[in-house]
Amino acid sequence: MASASTTAPSFQIISSLRYDPDLPKVTSRNVNDSSYPAPADSPYYLLSYHRDRLINAARHFEWDKAIDFLQQDLVSFEKLLDGSISDVQKPWRMRIAVDCNGKGSIEVNPTVAIDPLNLLIPSLHSGIQPTIWKVFVDSQLTTPSGFTTHKTTARDDYTAARVRAGITSPAETSEVLVVNPDGEIMEGSITTPYFRRPIAGDATEPVWVTPPLTSGGNAGTSRRYALTQGFCVEQLVTKADLVDGEECWLSNGVRGFMRGVVVLSR
Structure with a gap:
């Protein structure tokens, strides 16, 4: 940063x-x-x-x-x-x-x-949404700091990541995932991401997971809501883990919860 x-x-x-x-x-x-x-x-x-x-x-x-x-x-x-x-x-x-x-x-x-229902965790509504966000991955790495773990006006790294992903307007239904030097997903440039993953050592069905704060991302408000209500758990997610075309969720404090799809090739 x-x-x-x-x-x-x-x-x-x-x-x-x-x-x-x-x-x-x-x-x-x-x-x-x-x-x-x-x-x-x-x-x-x-x-x-x-x-x-x-x-x-x-x-x-x-x-x-x-x-x-x-x-x-x-x-x-x-x-x-x-x-x-x-x-x-x-x-x-x-x-x-x-x-x-x-x-x-x-x-x-x-x-x-x-639809104000989209402000609630997805398990409380049908999740039927006409718009699916495209979720890209930043081509460069971001070093975690107090400017990533807390939301401030020092947003240069996030702005640069959006430019590299070709996102030119805040109105676009596109997001870019920020990656730390260890290859871990930190967060999105304006959202918290959630991915469907099996829990290590657990043979049960996959669950929704979100990157832990130790990866360097922000403790977002909708993230806290999702964790508190049991919609997701924290688990490391690496860039190498992502699958082209996989479905995910995104959330933030203005738009609530949005469906997304990971785009690795274009």
Whole structure:
């Protein structure tokens, strides 16, 4: 990862989440009290996980003022976000950014309309989706650092990986997997990937697995949700393990869970 001064005003820790007015209806009808993180009636997707993620990043960079700002209660945190929503009837992509001085900002942009069921783990819905994402593998290696294990504005390596994969727009339904120097899949450039794999030493049916954080990727919010609800387990996935045409899942805090297919040759 390109070097970045963690005390520069331009360097921030970030988290992107979805505002969706239909989310509370989906969580109330399709999950029980323990299968979605509180507050389950919030239109902000995985709200508490996003706050936790930012706090963990602030702790990593030893930003005391940012920690103080982020440790406000969830009711106050949600009210802070409410002030940025211009139309409560539409879904929005929100980007929360916090600097070393504890100054927070919120960027709000329109986002694609999706079936809100896709915000739940796949085992809670049919998984029928009209769009299948193409999942490429980066041709170069990325060295893990605090800028990969935490989401920040230092995104040069991810941007470069997307360019190498020919992904030119955030609107494209394509993703590229980032690989560490040991040949292990770290994560996607904007998503967490999940692959169907047998568990080592276990003769039972294959299960969904996601790369462990020791491979260098980010502790994403939808990843935490998937692990907490038992949709997947952690297991090393190497570039050599991937099979051209194999199906996978992808997830992030704005689009929820998306079907994908690995593309190794083109």
